[in-house]
Amino acid sequence: MKILQALAFTTLFSTGQPYAGELQGTLPMPETASYVAECGSCHTAYAPTFLPAASWRDLMANLANHFGDDASLAPELRDDLLKQLERLAGDSPRAVASITRYATRQTTGEAALRITQGGFFAFMHDEVPGSFWKRAKIGSKANCGACHPNADQGSYLEREVRIPK
Numbered sequence: 810m811k812i813l814q815a816l817a818f819t820t821l822f823s824t825g826q827p828y829a830g831e832l833q834g835t836l837p838m839p840e841t842a843s844y845v846a847e848c849g850s851c852h853t854a855y856a857p858t859f860l861p862a863a864s865w866r867d868l869m870a871n872l873a874n875h876f877g878d879d880a881s882l883a884p885e886l887r888d889d890l891l892k893q894l895e896r897l898a899g900d901s902p903r904a905v906a907s908i909t910r911y912a913t914r915q916t917t918g919e920a921a922l923r924i925t926q927g928g929f930f931a932f933m934h935d936e937v938p939g940s941f942w943k944r945a946k947i948g949s950k951a952n953c954g955a956c957h958p959n960a961d962q963g964s965y966l967e968r969e970v971r972i973p974k
């Protein structure tokens with residue numbers, strides 16, 4: 810564990826002005842309750858701040874071909890969710906300050922739609938052994954909820970991390 814870096818990260822979280830007053834470390838999630846139902850049925854409902862707005866736009870524009878799945882939504886719901894994803898995206902003024910600096914798009918194509926291929930994810934998880942991701946109860950880096958049990962509520966607090974055996 811990178812104690813100093815983790816501490817700095819936690820401090821930025823707790824003093825991050827736009828979100829002062831919220832639970833420490835809880836990332837803002839879209840208000841529409843169906844976000845978790847619709848976008849959290851196959852995997853974790855990701856906190857918008859983990860991707861820049863352009864990535865959310867590309868992703869929501871092509872839900873019919875979504876990583877090999879059809880994740881289509883009714884157009885009104887899709888537009889509503891996209892608006893909220895853009896508003897809370899990693900490069901928006903409302904983003905969590907400590908994550909913003911990782912939120913510039915450095916890749917193109919499918920990789921640009923993946924949190925798990927971004928610099929922030931790599932930075933936070935570089936001490937997780939590669940074999941862990943393949944464990945039966947984890948299966949994929951994209952399965953945040955396997956180790957962050959409250960990820961669907963935007964909570965990734967260090968003390969909540971549980972790595973399934």
Ligand code: HEC
Nearest residue numbers: 847848850851855876878879880922923924925926949951
């Ligand atoms: C029918 C199932 C399904 C639904 C519904 C679905 N997804 Fe996905 N999504 C997938 C699969 C499969 C992957 C690839 C997961 C992997 O690589 O382990 C994925 C990956 C992703 C990723 C990239 C994860 C990474 O690797 O960082 C994002 C972001 C994402 N989905 C967002 C959404 C959003 C937003 C919605 C709601 C509009 C949604 N998904 C709904 C199946 C789904």
Ligand code: HEC
Nearest residue numbers: 810815924933941950951952953955956965966967970972
């Ligand atoms: C194999 C289990 C595992 C999975 C799956 C996983 N993480 Fe993590 N995550 C960890 C561990 C371990 C840490 C480091 C905890 C520490 O020591 O700070 C961490 C740290 C974090 C942190 C920093 C928490 C803090 O306050 O220091 C964030 C944010 C985070 N992960 C987001 C994600 C996201 C987003 C996903 C899915 C796209 C994900 N994680 C998937 C295990 C996991």
